[in-house]
Amino acid sequence: MQIDWAALGSVFGVSLVVTVALVGLFTLGIAGLSHRDRAAAQGRPAALAVTGAYTCFATCAAAVAYGISLIMA
Amino acid sequence: MESFSLILAIVVVTALAFDFTNGFHDTANAMATTISTGALRPKVAVAMSAVLNLVGAFLSVEVANTISKGLVDEAGIRPEVIFAALVGAILWNLLTWLVGLPSSSSHALMGGLIGATVASAGVGAVHGDVLVTKVLIPAIAAPLVAGVAAMLATRLTYRMGKKADGEAAEKGYRAGQIASAGLVSLAHGTNDAQKTMGIITLALVAGGALAPDSDPPLWVIVSAGVAIALGTYLGGWRIIRTMGKGLTDLQPQQGFAAQTSAATVILAxxxxxxxLSTTHSVSGAVMGAGLGRKGGVVRWSTATRMFVAWGLTLPAAALVAAIAEWICGFGSWGTAVVAVFLVVSSAAIWKISRREIVDHTNVNDTDASGEEPSGVVTQAVAAVAPPPAGTVTDEFAAAFPEQVATDPPTKTTV
Structure with a gap:
């Protein structure tokens, strides 16, 4: 009997890193958008926050696209 | 078109029935968190999951081509063996649905195959080491991996998201949950619909209707995809309730973290x-998300019942399949007896489920069974207690007390 500890370990590592990174990025994006809403309410510009937020979301979308490509492979 | 014997036709129909139960049993994996946090309305959620399952079924045939190889020797497989395996898997899926516990449909199917093969060809035909590496280790690893990832992600999103509030945050978490739930649905379609395709193809090969090493024919792919999508759309509301509300109370942030963790673990x-099993990953992720929030509580009594169900899945399906195979061995009338038994017991389980209807209208109600403190112990005991020895029918009658225990005390008759 041979248990593929290496594969299991890499599943653990990859899952952990990817999940935390994605959730972190996405939360950052959400925080950016709510910053924009608060700024807009006070009439301040928030271009940086908005750009940052959409960069985060775009990265997440790319991850989802990669996920779909994995499913199709 | 292939020449069809009656037994082959029965196997194909039973396989599609299993596919259907697989669909509604596993809707919860993709959509429980989305439904319980209110990101999608229940009906919309199951419809979306159904469509993605259907799409997923057409994406590839890799899994279908590998399902038959590995766990059991193909040489010992006759259509009757596959039929018996499916009977075991379907009945276990229905029973766990009745008591609202998420369990792995794949384990039920594997258990069925193992039981039927042992009854037909002896213990030697099962590869024990494959059993450990493909079933036991993943069953322990999946919830741990997904749980730890979801817990850390939940902590992170709460810490970073302190300043995130208002409409933008609400919309964002909703979109995130829908995206990750969609990925899980798609992955489920490619995996589980294909398992049925693999089984049907295996049966066709075993019955001589198809040349060995064939790809699944188109009608097999289409019917398997449709069956799993229909099942998904029907929605296993009992299991959705347990996963979305029973294990812990999920807020949108937690739902997002849990579903993202589950999707990542499944794909990785x-x-x-x-x-790793989808069901085990999602359940682990939900519990991890529950632990990750300050003040979050995991209902360990419900979780324990779930773990017990996981442990029982393989042996229970194997036992039923072995008995079914043994009865099938008496000839055509034996197969007929098993078929009738399958239909009757499925009808009985459905009938019992109507006593306490769970559907899209009350799926998010929190009075889910297992939350009244008085009932928890009895349920755990009922779930752990071994069924008394006896005939097949006795065994299922013995399994029903679990349901009785989940019912309000006024309904203690079976």
Missing amino acids: SSHLGFS
């Missing part, structure tokens, strides 16, 4: 060659 594991 299948891609890196250490397949």
Whole structure:
């Protein structure tokens, strides 16, 4: 009997890193958008926050696209 | 078109029935968190999941081509063996649905195959080491991996998201949950619909209707995809309730973290060659998300019942399949007896389920069974207690007390 500890370990590592990174990025994006809403309410510009937020979301979308490509492979 | 014997036709129909139960049993994996946090309305959620399952079924036939190889020797497989395996898997899926517990449909199917093969060809035909590496280790690893990832992600999103509030945050978490739930649905379609395709193809090969090493024919792909999508759309509301509300109370942030963790684990594991069960990953992720929030509580009594169900899945399905195979061995009338038994017991389970209807209208109600403190112990005991020895029918009658225990005390008759 041979248990593929290496594969299991890499599943653990990859899952952990990817999940935390994605959730972190996405939360950052959400925080950016709510910053924009608060700024807009006070009439301040928030271009940086908005750009940052959409960069985060775009990265997440790319991850989802990669996920779909994995499913199709 | 292939020439069809009656037994082959029965196997195909039973396989599609299993596919259907697989669909509604596993809707919860993709959509429980989305439904319980209110990101999608229940009906919309199951419809979306159904469509993605259907799409997923057409994406590839890799899984279908590998399902038959590995766990049991193909040489010993006759259509009757596959039929018996499916009977075991379907009945276990229906029973766990009745008591609202998420359990792995794949384990039920594997258990069925193992039981039927042992009854037909002896213990030697089962590869024990494959059993450990493909069933036991993943069953322990999946919830741990997904749980730890979801817990850390939940902590992170709460810490970073302190300043995130208002409409933008609400919309964002909703979109995130829908995206990750969609990925899980798609992955489920490619994996589980294909398992049925693999089984049907295996039966066709075993029955001589198809040349060995064939790809699944188109009608097999279409019917398997449709069956799983229909099942998904029907929605296993009992299991959705347990997963979305029973294990812990999920807020949108937690739902997002849990579903993202589950999607990542499922994709990473299948891609890196250490397949983990969808059900186990999602359940683990939900519990991890529950632990990750300050003040979050995991209802360990419900979780324990779930773990017990996981442990029982393989042996229970195997036992039923072995008995079914043994009865099938008496000839055509034996197969007929098993078929009738399958239909009757499925009808009985459905009938019992109507006593306390759970559907899209009350799926988010929190008075889910297992939350009244008085009932928890009895349920756990009922779930752990071994069924008394006896005939097949006795065994299922013995399994029903679990349901009685989940019912309000006024309904204690079976």
